[in-house]
Structure formats: C-alpha cells, structure tokens
Amino acid sequence: MTDHTAPWGATRATALLVLADGTVIEGRGLGAEGEAIGEVCFNTALTGYQEILTDPSYAGQIVTFTFPHIGNVGANDDDIEDLNPAARAGAVGAIFKADVSGPSNFRSAGHLDAWLKRRGIVALSGIDTRALTALIREKGMPNAVIAHAPDGSFDVEDLKRKAAAWSGLVGLDLAREVTSGQSSQWEEKPWTLEAGYGRQDAASFHVVAIDYGVKRNILRLLSNLGARVTVVPAKTPAADILALQPDGIFLSNGPGDPAATGEYAVPVIKDLIATGIPVFGICLGHQMLALALGASTVKMHQGHHGANHPVKDFTTGKVEIVSMNHGFAVDKDTLPEGVEATHVSLFDGSNCGLRVTGKPVFSVQHHPEASPGPQDSHYLFRRFANLIRERQGEPALAER
Template sequence: MTPSPWTKTSPTAVLVFADGTVIEGHGIGATGQAQAEVCFNTALTGYQEILTDPSYLGQIVTFTFPHIGNIGANGEDIEDLTPAARIGAVGAIFKADITAPSSYRSAGHFDQWLKSRGIIGLTGVDTRALTAWIRENGAPNAVIAHDPDGNFDLDALKALASGWSGLEGLDLAKDATSGQSSTWTEGPWVWDQGYGDAPEATAHIVAIDYGIKRNILRLFAGLGCKVTVVPATASAEDVLALKPDGVFLSNGPGDPAATGIYAVPVIQKLIDSGIPLFGICLGHQILALALGGTTVKMHQGHHGANHPVKDFTTGKVEIVSMNHGFAVDGTSLPEGVDETHVSLFDGTNCGLRLVGKPVFSVQHHPEASPGPQDSHYLFRRFMNMVRERKGEPALAER
C-alpha cells in the first residue's frame, strides 16, 4: 500500500484512493463510508451552498481554503430544493479543525450540520498538497470513511474505491431531481432581512429540475416570474401544457451524455416550439448535445468562486462561480451555434447560443451562491427574450 504523504496520527477518518494511497485525519460529521470522486474547490466562503449544491452528488469536496466551518451553519445558506433528501456532496476534506461558531447568522455548529446532512468530514489534511496532486493526476475515485474508534479495513476500502465505476456514464439527475412539480415564490436574499416574497408575476417560467439550485429560482422570482419546477423526466408535452413564456434547463450532477438519452429529445422539441430557452451547467451541456455538439470528461474539473470567463457578446471578462467535471467541446458545435463564453483559465467552452432563435446557455453559475454576481445580467438577458416574444419593453441588462 502506498504510504500517504498527508499522514496524521491516531486517525478517526481516512480517504482511500483506488491506487491504495491512504490519507489519514480526524473525522467529523457523519460516520460510515462513501464512494465518490474527489475534487477541489477554491472558494474562500460559501461552504454550505457548495456542499448542498446537487451538482456535487457523487463527489467529495476538498476545500483549498484552510479555515472552513468556523462561522457555523444556518438554515438559509442551502441550495438543494428538498433538504430532507440530502442531495449534494457525500464528503468533505478540510485543513484545520472546526472551531466554535463565530457569526451572528449561525444557528448551530458546523460539525452537527454535517451530521444532519449525512456528510462525512475529514480534517487535518494538507489540502493544498492534495489539490496539487489532483491537478497533476486528475480527479480520483476514492472512499471516505469515518469511524470514531479508528477501525478501518484499508484493503476493503481500496477494493471499494477501485470497484466504483466513476461519474462517466452515470445519470445522476434522476437522483437529484425533486421528482414532482412545484411552484416557487421566494425572492432573493436581502441583508438583515432574509428571503422576501417575490413581486407580482408577469411571466411564467418552467424550470426542468436536473438538480436545481434555490438561488436560480429566487433570481427568476425576483424578476417577476412565476416559476413552475418540473422533474428531470418531464416530457416536452408536459412542459408545453403548462403554457410557459420561457423554459429553463437547470444544473445538476453526473454525465450529461447519460442524462441526455432522455433529456435531448425533450429539449429538441422545446427548441422547435420557439419558446425562449436558457440553460445553466448541466442544462448547458445537454442543450449542446441537443444542438449536435459533444461533451467530454475534464481532467480535474472547474470548482470555485473565482474563475475568469470572457463573454464574447459584450467583450467583458467576468469572475464567476463554477462547478462542473464535464464540459462542452467547443470545436464540436455545429454551424449556426455560436460559442459565446470561454474560460480564461483553460479556454474551455462556457456558453453558446443558437443563431436566429431565443436559445442560449452558460457553463458557469450566474446565480452565484456562493460567488460573485458579475453574471446576474444573464437572467435579464433571458427575460428580455421572454418579454420580446410577449411584445413587452426590455429590461436594462446590468
């Protein structure tokens, strides 16, 4: 078994790679074990939003920032639509131990929150060294395990890690979707007030839930939208029967090609209907597939709240929030589909639009949560497509 360069004595939690590498540390949060892919996130804050993002289903998040969890946890900074289902990351890796909460917004200790979410935590790890390893070698399959007594069968854990299929070929949207239709009415968060009621609705948006985030829905509601959320497996006929003014394709976990088996025919029919269409993250990837493009598994993925992206339609560079391990192959986009955004880290595709139709999407997360709000204008861009189709004046993009 390969010795670990990140060893800590008397371990109560371990991370075991498929190649046999073992990382030891102190366990927090839930006990037990979970198979997943290990990625890293470079955000400095917003750890609750990160860990409850359904797009992290099937993943263990390594936080590069050393002090995570010290402001505690609350009931507001949650992104999954159905918290009782606990859809999100299955594990988390930290440098420093968690201290007592020190924020006026805290409603409890981070360790207890992790337990309530079923997330296994590992502290005392050199997360920067682990991040450097992932950047060199790619995101590995691993098992994270927590036992307060420190009893681990490392050979069995290695076998579990090496036996896991990984994310390629996995349709996880069916696991992440809320599974039923619902209406969303909560507006964006306001400092010292919390989440308020949305203004009176002037448009109806149907959001297909592949693992949707709450703040996406809040921003739509804040722009005067009635939002109806439908499951990932909803048919085009189901969506069109709701008479939407626009359709949104949400973020979500897993391999877009696997989800696309049933989602692509639906999206193609929605495109043919002429209704404005907007996609984010997994929704962007599946839209690309529906338009004739292809997707690829990334070496390490993009996860963080500080990624530079250029919008070719405005010429501006934005700092954005990202969370994806698959990407659209920009060279595969057919004639009539324009590439609108690219990552300035590695040149990968981050946006597209269908020429002559009100259809576009982005790879990054313009709703932030957590992250900068540079790309909020994209929601207004979509609403202007909706308003143009309804014969209404445009909103200012800002």
C-alpha cells in the same frame, strides 16, 4: 480490521481517504460516521461552504476545500441550495485542512460538525489539502472512499477494493437521483439583510424550470425578475411542459454525465427548442442543450470548481469573475453551424456559453446565480427575461 495510526504520533486516525490507486490519507474525522464513495475534486471558493456542500451538482463527489478555514461562520438552515433538504442531495464527503472552529457569525444557528452529521456528510480534517490539490491537478480527479470511525478502526483493504471497483461518474445519470419527485411552484426571492427571503406576488411571465438538480438561488433570481416559476422533474415529457403554457423554459444545473442524462433529456430539449419559446440553460443544462444541438461533451481532467474563475463574454467583450462547478464540458470544436460560442474560460479556453443564431436559445457553463461567489453574471437572468419580454412585446430590462 486494520489498526491505522495517525502520522502525527500516538493519536489514532479517525478518518481515512482511500484513493482508487491504493493511496491512503489519514485525518481526523467529523460529520457523519461511516463511509462514502465518490470522485474527489477541489474547490477554491473562500466562502459559502454550506451552499457548496448542498449544491446537487456535487452529488457523487467528495469536495476538498483549498481555503483552510472552513466552519468558522457556523451553519444555519437558510444557506442551503437543494430543494428538498430531507433528500440530502449534494456532496457525499468533505475534506478540510484545519479543524473546524467554533462559529462566530450573527447568522449562525449551530456548529458545522453537527450540521454535517444531520446532512449525512462524511468529513475529515487535518491533512495537507495543498498536496491533495496538487495530486488532483497532476493526475486528475480520483475515485475514492472517505471513511469516519471514531474508534479509529478501519478495514483498509476493503476500502481500497471499494475505491478501485467504483466505476466513476462517466456514464452515470445522477440527475434522476436529485430531481424533484413532483411539480411545484416557486415563489421565494433573494435574501436581504433587512427582510430575509422575499416572496413573488406580482409575476409578469411564467418560466418552467426542468430540475436536473436545480439550485435554490437560480429560482430566486428568476422570481426576482418577475417570473412565476414552475419546477418540474427531470423526466417530464415535452408535451406536459408545453401544457403548462410557459413563456420561457429553464434547463437547470445538475450532477453526473450529461450524455447519460441526455438519453431522456435531449429529445425533450429538441422538442422545446422547436417551439420558439425562449430557452436558457446553466451547467448541466448547458451541456445537454449542446448535445441537443449536435455538439459533444467531454470529461475534464480536474474540472472547474470555485468562485474565482475568469470568463469572457464575447457579446459584450467584458471579463467577469464567476462561480464554476463542473467536471464535464462542451467540446468547443464540435459546435455545429448555426450555434456560436458566447463565453470562454480564460483559465483553459474551454467553452462557457453558446447561443443559437436567430433563435431565443442560449446557455452558459458557469453558475451566474453565484451562491457562493461574485454577482458579475447576474445579467444573464435579465438577458433571459428580455428574450421573454421581447416575445411578449414588452420593453427590455437593462442588463446591468
């Protein structure tokens, strides 16, 4: 075993981040002990660290938080996004600049460190996250191993070999690892200060949500608009989905390479589009809808991860600030005839939305449910509901 000593003096490093190129970054360990392998990205959100770490779209990733003060509002059992907390779908590691302070928030039920341990998330603090972010911007998102050992004893050469040997996210179908094990009904509505989470008791239409790694707040917003929501596993055949008699079909967010998940998902999506039932996709669902329509996806250099991304909606001409979490994107130059771009990132010009001409089918790359982030894009759920209401002969809801 290699005896690694922290750069700040006699204090032994209790956590390491070992990149695939052999770079070793030393820090102070917290959260779960042991090691985890994944792709390192950075997230620029100022709030919502629990929601970020429990978003199934982060499966296979180690999240570097650019905001320095993480953990100051504590942790609770409400601010999680994966459907099955016992499965612990989400980020495998976390990196912070400052040590986690004691919680100070009326909703806190405990310390972030204890919560990280329960979730099995390996974390480290005490490093220059600005330098790591700059490295990712320059060289792209690296594969790495994050390790935590309270006694500071690490086999660094073994960690280097593991980091270098990992194949990465390209070609990796992670949706099958985070999806629901069986179909279920969703009735929870958004949280309010006075009453907590509400319940759906007067549904006016039925949405089937295909779970590639769906977030709870997406389902809450669908429920809040009057949907009875049935969540089905990622590999559910089109015939089984149609047998549920949906008024609308939702393609969820999720982790991994859309081309890999698309091997079984794209044929299903094609069959669903052909029915004329309204379809709405988010993130991975957006990417796989694009694949089903004949477009291509590409791996991004540094990805988009944060809650401050400007996106323009071509249908209204408005610019909204949105939440993003994706390392793959739809190649805008491959959109076929009959498919038009509806949204664009004002950071890099990448595609952030599409719709099919003459059909009730659309999707967006960003996360309109936020959680965390601004609520500028909540109108997209009403846009989806209006496609369903139009098909039912009902009056439209106001989008904003």
